[in-house]
Amino acid sequence: MTTQTSSLRSRGMEMLIGYKQNPSVKLRNDLVRLNAGLVRKIAHRVSHQCSEPYEDLEQIGYLGLIRAIERFDPAQGCAFSSFAVPYIRGEMLHFLRDRGTTVKIPRRWQDLQKEGQKRQAELLRQYGRQPSDYEMAAALEVSVNEWREVKLANRNRMPLSLDATVCKQIDSTITLGDTLPDxxxxxxxxxxxxxxxxxxxxxxxxxxxxxxxxxxxxxxxxxxxxxxxxxxxxxxxxxxxxxxxxxxxxxxxxxxxxxxxxx
CATH class of the missing domain: 1.10.10.10 (Winged helix-like DNA-binding domain superfamily/Winged helix DNA-binding domain)
Structure with a gap:
């Protein structure tokens, strides 16, 4: 196993040296495939720290891997994996910051929200109607107040659109943006x-x-x-x-x- 790993690293370094000397899309894609496991490992770890899907993080991670391949200098004597990790993880964190919400929800409530969506679908099939807050709280084994706080936090997590209607008149509609001073x-x-x-x-x-x-x-x-x-x-x-x-x-x-x- 050790011999196989060393062989892969040696091959990878040869490809990186070749790419540095003569860049090509084909060689870059080969390097991406060779290091795909590194992206998947980091995406798996980050996905447990946020509410974004693993698949989205993986795709974003490949952008970071490509940046690392473009900027890596084999002459520096650094292992490519150590060089690439900050690029891959950094790209994912930039993505999460861009997608970040104004209201920071506790991790427990994020987990409850995810689990609540599953349980809500199950109870909907079981009862043939939307479950009440009491039924949802019982299914999740939490208090009714906590479940209501989870729902409220999830509704308020995204900023309001300036196109949101705040008042309707006979001949026109006033949006949130209309009420803000210029x-x-x-x-x-x-x-x-x-x-x-x-x-x-x-x-x-x-x-x-x-x-x-x-x-x-x-x-x-x-x-x-x-x-x-x-x-x-x-x-x-x-x-x-x-x-x-x-x-x-x-x-x-x-x-x-x-x-x-x-x-």
């Missing part, structure tokens, strides 16, 4: 309200003062360039801007106080 829209709405308030405040200014502020803050001109445009000195432009800002603040403050009071 933060980006709210931000744009606030910006638009601020813009309108600033425009109203600027409309109260004397024309040259308003022009100076617009040229400097909106058009990016220097105070010297503005002075040339409106026919005054740069110092005068600075004074006009300072006075205009003070006037705008005085105009806006009562409105800000009023808005805060309304909120």
């Amino acid at each position: 933060a980006h829209y709210q931000f744009l709405q606030i910006l638009e309200e601020d813009r309108q308030q600033v425009q109203r405040a600027m409309a109260q200014l004397e024309e040259k003062t308003r022009s100076a502020i617009e040229f400097v803050f909106f058009n990016g001109l220097s105070r010297k360039e503005v002075a040339e445009r409106i026919g005054v000195s740069p110092m005068t432009v600075t004074r006009r801007i300072q006075r205009g800002i003070e006037q705008m603040i005085a105009y806006l403050q009562p409105q800000l106080v009023q808005t805060d009071a309304e909120c």
